[in-house]
Amino acid sequence: MSDYLDVLMFAALIGAILLGYPVAFTLTGIAVVFAGLGWAFGVFDVSLLGALGQRIFGLLTNDVLIAIPLFVFMGVVLEKSRIAEDLLETMGRLFGSLRGGLGVSVILVGALLAASTGIVGATVVAMGLIALPTMLRNGYSPRLASGVVCTAGTLGQIIPPSTLLIILSDVMSNAYQQAQFRQGLFTIDTISVGQTFAAALLPGLALVVLYAIYMLAKAWITPAAAPALARPEAAPPRARVLAALLPPMILIVAVLGSILGGVATPSEAASVGAIGALLLAALRQNGRPGLIYAGGAALLALAVLARFAPVRLQRDDVTALDWALGALAMVLVAVAVAAIALALGRAWRAEILKPVMTSTLTVTAMIFATILTASVFSLVFRGLGGDTHVEEIIAAMPGGPDGALLFVMALIFVLGFFLDFVEISVILLPLVVPALILMGHDPVWLSILIAINLQTSFLTPPFGFSLFYLRGAAPKEITTGQIYTGVLPFIGLQILGMLVLWQWQGLATWLPAWLF
Structure with missing residues (x-):
């Protein structure tokens, strides 16, 4: 039994999470219990726990992770200031006369909100409250409308700036350094947030194109599922379009431009975004x-x-x-x-500041609590030899490096049915990614491939977060079954996007190689 404590530890974690216990408490509790069992069986050195203080200090002083609360603040301010509503209304009037145009406008607004807020929950809820009733009133299929709103909202996970990409860049950079140490290298390369943002930009836009093509094709094949507006409103005046588009576009250019141009670090750019969002919100008062x-x-x-x-x-x-x-x-x-x-x-x-600060504190505390307690879990798991077993399993996969990567991607996809992206990123990836990098996979390309897979976890029934967000915001006539079946074609598009990126690695590696 002592030889399989690491396997039992991971199984106990999944079981406890499925029982509904808070993830942060579960991670620490499982780690403490199995550290005690390992010490009792003589297979765990408790002196390893002395490294916890240094690990926690390193996480709390990590320059990359400091950007998370600032980006969250920026997104919540933009959501509370009703910029999303203006965008949806304006884009809906622009494309309303086109068959399937309302769905395309939701996809484009989702992309713009993703690049300016990066908060999936806020985007899905906003579009569920504003766009979904409009689509239903104009004869859209409830399944198609629900699927479009859910999927467009998840673009905030892959289009920078994104909390997922920030966490992923830190995890992948650490894994890349571990792989280089194991190769005996002493001049160590790292992966920056700027590289990860640049790598995600083109694949994120490619997903937007895939969604829009599917929406137009669906409207052409089944006109009744996505009709043009029965009473199309007049196109909004140019000044109204500019007033709706310019604020988020200016913020996107300021934040992403400063990072990709090497002018500012991620935390500095996040500060720019937070202050910029605050000023934009003030202009609306x-x-x-x-x-x-x-x-x-x-x-x-x-x-x-x-x-x-x-x-x-x-x-x-x-x-x-x-x-x-x-x-x-x-x-x-x-x-x-x-x-x-x-x-x-x-x-x-305007009673905006208090809910903004509360939401920012709640989301940031959840993310950092998960990261900190995952550090405790991973330390004990490694002390029990779990990382060695994981590497042996990956190395034993048929098909060489591609077979190993396919196994890991399938594992991430399945875990996405039950776990949050933060949990998968900080628990699983540090264990499997070093082995994949040692097999020769490009770490930047691997980051984006995993990011798209983690984005899919927001859509996969039964526990996809976007499904729950929309269930809470959708009209009563929309059933949970319609939401679940509505996202299935878009999950297929996500898998297609991963296959395209797998075959054409340059989609993720060209821009960061050119910029950096």
Whole structure:
């Protein structure tokens, strides 16, 4: 029995999670119990637990993970400020006269919200409340409408900036370093968040194209399932379209552009996104917009100044020009601080700030609690020899490296029926990815292939999170069975997307190789 404690440990974890116990408590509890059993059987060295403090300190001071609460804050602010509603209404009127056009507009809005918020729950709920009733009123099949809303909402997992991609880049970078150490290399390469974002961009857009093609084909083959609007509204004026599209587009360019361009680190870019979202939300409240615009311009000017003419007044050779630039910088900071203070005041008066902070704290606490307790679980699992057994299983798979990768992808897909993406990322991937990298698989390409697979976990019945989000927001006439059957074709499209990426690795590796 002592030789199979690691297997029993993993089985006990799955069983406890399926019983409904909170994941963070389950991970720690299972780890403590099996550490005790391993020590009693003489197969676990309890001195390994002394590394826990260092592991926890390393996680809490990880520069990459610091970006998570900031990106969550940005997404919740945009969701609470009703930008999603404007986008849905405007895009629906643009494409309403086209057969299947309303479905295409939902897909495009899902992509835009994914690139500006990255929060699946908020996107699915918003579109479930706004777009789904509209689609039903215009004769869309309940199954098709439910499937489109669920799937478009999950784009926030694969299109950057995404919490999944941030966690995945950290996990994959650590696994890549482990693989290099095992190869005897001392000059270690890493995988940055910027590389992961760049690698996910084209595959994410390819999925959007696949969804849109399917929607148009479905409307052509079965016109009754996705008709054009019975009473198409007049196309919105150009000013209305720009007013709906520009705010999220500016934020997307500011955040992704600063990361992909190497101007800012992920945490710095996330800060830009959080402040930018706050200013955009303030513009939608009553009051003069002058100071908000001035604050945004001041922040942009400060970024340019810091990039091309950094002010360092502590040097000995400071010139009059340096003093002038320093004074200009102080004025810009004062204007920016005043604008941010005004934005915070408006958010508080509009009763936006408190729910935003509560949601941010809840989501961040859930993510970090899972990551921290998974670190305890993985330490005990490795101490019981679990990583060695996992590598032996992967190496024994028929078909060589491709067979091993197919086995891992199938395992992730099946676990997605029961586990959250955070749990799969921080529990399973550190065990299996080093072996796959040692077999010769490109770590950046592997990251995106796994990311699409994890995105699918949001759609897979019976425990896909997007299904639950939509069930809570959908009208009463939509049944759970219709939601489940509606997502099945899109799960097939997800698998097709993974096959395309498997055959054409350049879809994920070309852009990061060019940029970095």
